[in-house]
Amino acid sequence: MPELPEVETMRRGVAAVVGSRIDDVVRPRCRLRPIQIEPGLAQLRRQVVGRQIAAVERVGKRVVLRLHDQSRLVLEPRMTGLVLISQPPDTEHLRLGLALSGGPAAELWYWDRRGLGQVRWLSEDCFRERYLSGRLGPDALEISADTLRKRLRASRRAIKVALLDQQVLAGVGNLYASEILHLARLHPARRANSLTLAEWQDLHTALRRVLEDAVRYEGSTLSDGTYRNALNQAGSYQNHHQVYDREGEPCRRCRSGAIVRQVQAQRATFFCPRCQPRRPGR
């Protein structure tokens, strides 16, 4: 489930296509329902073919190809999407390909098992309006502790749920929210407006630490094996998970408590009741 660390790993993995020219856009024959492409395949082709890739960026959980005319091709993996410049896991779920020239890779693929992801081309103005102004909060790797606190201190929502709100900060998803709260020793059901100044500091420190470590280990490839980097290799941060998908197993920090699974906002949350007490513990 590509969250910030996985998408950042994809971005780095395809950064080598900067300078390449897009020669064609192809949709492989696929018996599955086509993914959403805006503004349609023909229009998209008209807009990008012949253009050069000026940069590969990330905005929240999306990979963004900036073209020379400053328009953007946005790849949004959602649940099971991958951006690859090597052989994909299978050809069955290839959704879109870019034929490239003038660089190290001859093609860039968007692959998506469930097909919930989207690809869209946007002019510079539309891109700015849609992705850089208000609809998304500051990037989770760049937000300051003070900004994080200011954005959430009045909210009555559970802190776990609030961390998932991309309008608050962009990049944290379900897996990393649990890991971050465990490192910060915060109970996931704590209301955001109940956190002390020190707890906001702890949360921010944990946020940085978990996301940076996860990027270093190239993201988490869970037991279903879906997530791969741009070269179709698995990440390894799953080996460092403290709570995610570890229900009933002993907490690696306090060694005694068993990890609990709880549902919040229809999503699974994992935590250690002993390390993460409901009452402020300090």
Next chain:
DNA sequence: ATTAATGTTCAGAA
């Protein structure tokens, strides 16, 4: 063989 669960985003309801 059904059914539930998976996690992200968005539209629309409460």
Next chain:
DNA sequence: TTTCTGAACATTAA
């Protein structure tokens, strides 16, 4: 205004 719910899908585990 803020928060919550369900739908969009393919695949797998129960």
